[in-house]
Amino acid sequence: MHPSSAHVAFDPIPAMGRWHHARERIVRGSGVPATFLRPGGFMTNALDWLPTIREGGYVLDPVGPGRHAPVDPADIAAVAALALTEDGHQGREYVLTGGELFTVAEQVRILSETIGRDLEVRETATPAEAVRSRFPHGAPPALADALTEGFALMRADTAGFRTDTVERLLGREPRAFRVWCARHADTFRGPESG
Structure with missing residues (x-):
């Protein structure tokens, strides 16, 4: 059973979005000048794959055909x-994504090519397994x-969502996932690579 197979009623704004917006309201209410950065999924989320890569050369995929544009935390x-050093950003809201749309399988293929190791992609079978793919030691119920x-x-x-915000603000394309993988290749290869 895929996570989407479970009967889940969705609010117009997902729980994580509601949590972030609640914190933004607190900041707005404080009167402190602020710029809100709203990054999508981070490229560093791929580090969550390390346990299964080291254990058995595979990555658990909870989203199958879903596409997203992970952003490098260095771009954030x-x-x-x-925003902190130039005028004109106060009160603005910036949705930040990477410049490339991927499925998890496509990301894993790039990582596999980068580290020179065949990696298998295994779709998660249950919502609980999907949660364990991010939090192997468990997560609070909420x-x-x-x-x-x-x-x-x-x-x-399956279409994915991306913005041009990073490019527009920084005057360059967002960093590519392949470049991020190359920067972190030794981490994925493990201690024996050093």
């Missing part, structure tokens, strides 16, 4: 630095429910 930091909801929404989004 660069946008934050810009977080587990939010992840299950998020994975189901991602699975259903």
